[in-house]
Amino acid sequence: MDNNVQSDVLEHILEVTLNMAETRSLDPLLTYVLDKAIELVKAERGFIVLVDPKGDYVFPVARSRDGQTLTDAYEQISRSIVSEAIGGEKPLIVNDAISDPGFSDASSVLDLQLRSVMCVPLKTRGAVIGVLYVENRSYSGIFHESALTPLNIFSNQAAIAIDNARLNAELEARVADRTSALRDAVDQLEVKASEAVEQNRLRTRFLSELAHDVRSPLGLAITSLTTLVESDLFGPLNAEQQLWINKAVSSVDHAMALIEDIFDLAKLEMGQLRFYPERVDLPRFLEDVYQVGVGLPWGSNVVFRAEIPNDLPWIYIDQTRIRQVILNLLSNALKYTVEGSVTLSAGYVEEEDVVLISVADTGEGIPPDRQDILFERFQQVDDNESRRKQGTGLGLAIARDLVEMHGGEIWVESEPGAGSDFRFTLPATRSD
Incomplete structure (x- = not known):
């Protein structure tokens, strides 16, 4: 690759890298990465294979050179080549897979009649998260070693962008879950608060009515008791009688004070306490x-x-x-x-x-x-x-x-x- 071509390729990779950094959503990012990889090495079709937390392969996107989405991606690639690239953590170029001793016995290679294949690991934070897989079934020897360096640079940047997008998606999912849980909790609190307000209103009303109903009889009782004592209707009281009368008056006074407190409390809670500053x-x-x-x-x-x-x-x-x-x-x-x-x-x-x-x-x-x-x-x-x-x-x-x-x-x-x-x-x- 001459210097002018290499400069153009690196400039193209830089532009693509900047665009990847601006793409936060995973699905659009994967499609963009794959289209640009196919364009970079002039492949017929390409696949991105990711490794899930269980170690299984996931096929989120498969595209042809004309921008068409391919179906049944799982059946369209050589798992042997993918496993080799992931296990060895290094890129692979297969010039003619159907005649390559390392892969010619693979059923997928035979079934698909694979020729030129390039498979580059997507590696970030010291771990392989998947591969970038491009191929050409029409001709052998399409991909050269000179294309490996720019594609490797491209895949490294793509791996970082994909990893960030996955983390962003996980974070958004967690935020959504917690927001939903918080909303449910708020709804429950609002229901409980409404119930508490109603219970408090009923309790306050009961206290107010109780205080009102009890205050008058108590007032009458203490007035009658005082009048009876002062009238000497039954003659002078001895010391013991006076003691019991005093206890009775004290108890009624205490009950009246309690009723007044309850009455004031009820009026305060009901907002009915009159205020004259x-x-x-x-x-x-x-x-x-x-x-x-x-x-x-x-x-x-x-x-x-x-x-x-x-x-x-x-x-x-x-x-x-x-x-x-x-x-x-x-x-x-x-x-x-x-x-x-x-x-x-x-x-x-x-x-x-x-x-x-x-x-x-x-x-x-x-x-x-x-x-x-x-x-x-x-x-x-x-x-x-x-x-x-x-x-x-x-x-x-x-x-x-x-x-x-x-x-x-x-x-x-x-x-x-x-x-x-x-x-x-x-x-x-x-x-x-």
Whole structure:
């Protein structure tokens, strides 16, 4: 092959290589590679044979020189020549297969009357993935050693492109499978979410109706009980009778508090809780709440105090709801503080433009594993202890919702045996 012809061939191979690199899909790539190989060596027909993961031969494409697709590719080639090229991992040129001692006994060579055959391995990443097989049945000696070098270069580039296309196809198949699985999972989640929403709606409706139906009889019961005691209808009560009356009143009060919590929870979940924000003088508001807190049944060994600066900013809040939040926190501190102190305090955080309100106690403290779930529905500091102290597991959850409705955050800082500090923020509005 003279220099001009060799230069033209190499230029042609370079052009074909660039086109192969741009072809991502396997089937079009195989057809393009085979057509160009047939053109390069002027063969009558060509075949690409690939090796599958099991080691079996696959015949994805077979073409003639005029661009026609050949059928029954498996029966149109010599498996002996293919196996020799793959096993030896080197190209083969057979000038006259029907008379070649190495292949003349092969049934496929005899049946097909094969003459000129060139078979070049497709090798990439150190492994043979198939062969490029071209032939001419009309004449012997068509393919020369000079054609082997350019075809070998061509086949090496083709092997890389084919391997990349196969990997791309496998990746796309995996992505498609995972996308389908993800879509199925999303569909299932949507169904479950819809079912959960409906169940939650029914539960909330039930709680609301239950609270409504029970609240009135309980209110009537406590009113009647109080009236009966105050009337002295049956004469003065002795100490034991007074004790049982007090227990009855306390139990009804607890039941009423539970019903109110359930009622508030139901209204929150149904989006029916009325919210009336107004501009509030925060120090005065907190002082009023503190005075209400003073009336709680603090133990003789507990000091309840307030630390409220006079220069706190004005804020927009629903006074009833924020009072409910603070009293919930105070009631919680009351249950878990046997001795020491409970402090209601507040301050302005200029960097965040928020008011920070705190209820800190010197009580039992909260284990770290309970702190993250403390503000969830029906969660308590300690189940057994909370039942003994008549906890409902709703007060903190309601407090969280009410604070978040105001655009604030609520959290707890606590160590077992060192007390707890419940804190929440509210957006501040500075006075003019």
